[in-house]
Amino acid sequence: MTNHWRDIRHADLILVNGANPAEAHPVGFRWLMRAKLDRGAKIIHADPRFTRTSAVADTHLRIRVGTDVAYFGGLINYVLENELYHKEYVEFATNAGLVVSPEYSFDDGMFNGFNEQTGSYDTRAWAYETEGGAAGGPAKVDLAHPRSVLNLLREHYRRYTPEMVERITGIPREQFLDVARLVGETGRPDKVMTIVYAVGLTHHTTGVQLIRSGAVLQLLLGNMGRPGGGMNAERGHANIQGNTDHAISWDILPGYLRIPAPGQKNLDDYIAASASKKLRPNSVNFFGENYRKFMVSLLKTWYGDAATSANNFAFDYLPKPAANASWISIFDQALRGRMEGLILSGMTATSIGPDSNQVLQALSKLKWLCVLDPFATTSSEFWKAPGMDPASVRTEVFMLPATHWIEKDGSFTNSGRWAQWKDQVLPPEGEARHDHWILAEIFGRVRELYRQQGGKFPEPVLGLDLAYRDQRKPELDEIAQEINGRNLTTGRRLSTFAELLADGTTTAGDWIYTGHYPESGNLAKRRDGVQDPAKNDPTGMGFYPNWAWSWPLNRRVLYNRASADTAGRPWDPQRPGIAWDAAAGRWVGDVPDYPPTAAPGPDAPLPFIMTGEGTGRLFSNGVADGPFPEHYEPVESPVENPLHPRVSATPAAFLYDQKAGRPNRFGTAADYPYVATSYRLTEHEHYVTQNVEHLVQLQPEAFVEVPAELAREKGIENGDRVRVTSKRGKLEVRAVVTRRLGALQIDGKKVYQIGIPIHWGFVGINTGQHWLANALTPFVGDASARTPEYKAFLVNLEKM
Amino acid sequence: MEEVTRRRFLGLSGAGTAAIGVSALGFDTAHATQVKQRLRIEGATVSKSVCPYCAVGCALLAYTHKSADGKVELLQIEGDPDSPVNEGTLCPKGASSLQLAISRRRVPSPLYRGPGEREWKPVSWDFTLDKLAANVKASRDRTFVTQDADGNVVNRCEGIAFAGGAAFSSEEGYLATKLMRGLGVVHLEQQARV
Secondary structure, three states: OOOOHHHHHHOOEEEEEOOOHHHHOOOOOHHHHHHHHHHOOEEEEEEOOOOHHHHHOOEEEEOOOOOHHHHHHHHHHHHHHOOOOOHHHHHHHEOOOEEEOOOOOEEOOEEOOEEOOOOEEOHHHOOEOEHHHOOOOOEOEOOOOOOEHHHHHHHHHOOOOHHHHHHHHOOOHHHHHHHHHHHHHOOOOOOOEEEEEOHHHHOOOOHHHHHHHHHHHHHHOOOOOOOOOOEEEOOOOOOHHHHHHOOOOOOEEOOOEEOOOOOOOOHHHHHHHHOOOOOOOOOOOHHHHHHHHHHHHHHHHHHHHHOOHHHHHHHHHOOOOOOOOOHHHHHHHHHOOOOOEEEEEOOOHHHHOOOHHHHHHHHHOOOEEEEEEOOOOOOOOHHHOOOOOHHHOOOEEEEEEEOOHHHOOEEEEOOOOEEEEEOOOOOOOOOOEOHHHHHHHHHHHHHHHHHHHOOOOOHHHHHOOOOOOOOOOOOHHHHHHHHHOEEOOOOOEOOOHHHOOOOOOEOOOOHHHOOOOOOOOOHHHOEOOOOOHHHHOOOOOOOOOOEOEEOOOOOOOOOHHHHEOOOOOEOOOOOOOEEEEOOOOEEEEOOOOOOOOOOOOOOOOOOOOOOOOOOEOOOOOOOOOOOOOOOOEOOOOOOOOOOOHHHOEOOOOOOHHHHHOOOOOOOOOOOOOEEEEEEOOOOOOOOHHHHOHHHHHHOOOOEEEEEHHHHHHHOOOOOOEEEEEOOOOEEEEEEEEEOOOOOEEEOOEEEOEEEEEOOOOOOOOOOOOOOOHHHOOOOOEOOOOOOEOOOOEEEEEEEO | OOOOOHHHHHHOOOHHHHHHHHHHOOOOHHHHHHHHHHHHHOOOEEEEEEOOOOOOOOEEEEEEEEOOOOOEEEEEEEEOOOOOOOOOOOOHHHHOHHHHHOOOOOOOOOEEEOOOOOOOEEOOHHHHHHHHHHHHHHHHHHHEEEEOOOOOEEEEEEEEEEEEOOOOOHHHHHHHHHHHHHHOEEEEEOOOOO
């Protein structure tokens, strides 16, 4: 989230896309309701299903899954055509005026820079023109230029007329225009809109662009950085946010530093390739300018005495991946026979899929699998899954009983970036051990083996700094201090990442968390909340700065410099983020996302301090599949792309099976005529809740939701057993016949969508329910993030 | 009728309908509320926790009682009324999180299944940790690439993957990243994508 849960109550208009917060984030949803009830905010819910979110929304738009770029693109077009965008904001806080290089082109679904051989774009082909044409010079700014970002944006989205939106999404144009008028109003400084989304936007081959199209709209309307505004991702697990921040992810190191790439020989090469460049004279480019300090402090934290200025702070110790190594890639490598061992902790590959049947094959090809979990999972038991013959599965399997959340302390970071410390409430049950103690113990024993026997490049294994009181049992409090970092000269913990240095005299395990545990103590433990609003919420804006701690620097709304005009006055005085206090010579309100004492004025630093441009990016070369979001069909789709049928799906998606020479596992509308999407129910959280009696009683059995009209055509009654098949697998479950789903007219064709909750498997209290929803989903992911396309695929439906 | 605060209201099991119903019948609920509260809280320790399910981050209060033999019993989990996020409220999952906490469905001990075997075998921690350490070292040595085809120093382990952590404490997750990168692991993943 750019903002946080409580902040949503400040919105005048709330677009909910790819999400069902009333059911999937019920308590977070209270803040949408507060906006509606307290200030008359309107909620627009665009979703294939009419859910409990739709039930309290002012408008439900029945949208075809995976087409939100067309919806947001249509809104972008409406806002530009009718000159409703926030002009002062757009000029001040976006890259609208930057001039794009003449090489840029977009023609019949293809941007410039595509390499047919690799199936990917060279994103460097999407560049700005520089002043005087000098390489590396400052970017040219000329809003009126035919190739200004704003003018190219207009041209790009001109095709997204209300008629085109209707053809692609199925939203009737009159209904779309009603929403567009509401959205357009929020371009006024005294109005603000927020966009709330979840994995219904991310789980697509176009996931990153789906989100970016919303962000572009928000920048045009001047809604980024403002209380009540922003792009707000509702994350689905207690600590996905914290563990993304701390980089359990192939492509990053803690604090969103990039993992080094092959060919980078030293820190200079790494910084040159990774850090953003300052593109305008008065852009702060804070991340880019300080990248080396953050990286050196991390290397110093991890490799201690082995990291010196003479050896580039042990830069060689870090692995440099050859290719994408994300979730689907793990199983692709196993299918290719290249993956030997897999450690799963609190995550079950079999249920998660995608293409669970293929994942089962992948697990069978491992030499060993280790599962750390409090409960048996569909992965620990995969070798005896229905249809598997244990005798033919050669994989060695370890099941290690782990503690769960209440048996250990440590912090969870919520969607709003609030790190909240929790106590250890109970001792470990039985023989259960903490995950981090198990991992530290395994590492310790591996290290001992290298010490005794030697082996491949043992230096990082032997040199990793584990200076805890007990190397095999580090306390989470010790680790929290390590993450915060310290000055090695004084020995004191730091209170801000501004104190980090590039000379090896400071440490920080994750620079964005520096300051959460200063000398005064662990700020994530703070609990000064709504028990005393007058004292604990001094601005009245709901920031509650002494409740827990949010990264970075306890800032509650990101990009908040853009909440005020060029003179430092809040766009809406009723809902200030920060404001310039001329008498005090500093910014007041939230923790400023800006130099705290930099006065407004013509030479003031530009408002977005993290980007090289110094502004938000309407045009960006940070994505793999185009500098402007473009609508592409899901890989499995019932129609050809009405915008450019020749390039229907994104050309930049990585097709794993095809690349590996495995048989095609994608179906076509001829065999699988219905669109399917997957989702959660209120009573379950993925798969762990299959172990909770009350929740299994509330939602005991797998089912699919079938549109009433389609059910009539097929003679399916509520409660009948049906078979749902995709090219990859099947479910045989009960049908819930409902008018919550209905037919859409897509480009002149009638299209039905079917809904599939994900929660059941062959493990849990109700073991009769062995069907895996993800047996149906396709083994393909987003062009940039490789997020699987769980939310849009094709199936057939039969009455059993 | 005496005002029943939210916290006391929740303390009455059966909650809303019961409280309103008896009041309509002319009973005074204050006494019952007091008795119930006294039983719940008497001698209990209150700890701060956070809900383990979605990422709204509802703050929890957990009440425990330590008996004479040192055994800790979890009595109650409820929403923390002070939280600016949830203001004491919880959804069905959070409200039943006590059942997850005290579940009797836990895996009792380390288990091992050898290649082709049809059943789990209960084993000791030392057995599994030694065997896993040997596996990790063997797989790392077999699949470690120090230099790629272009002569670049890459120092990566290609044949071991780690995935997990959506319910880790952040500090555990950080340590997992550090240890895995220490081994040179490149296939590193958690629940953010899936």
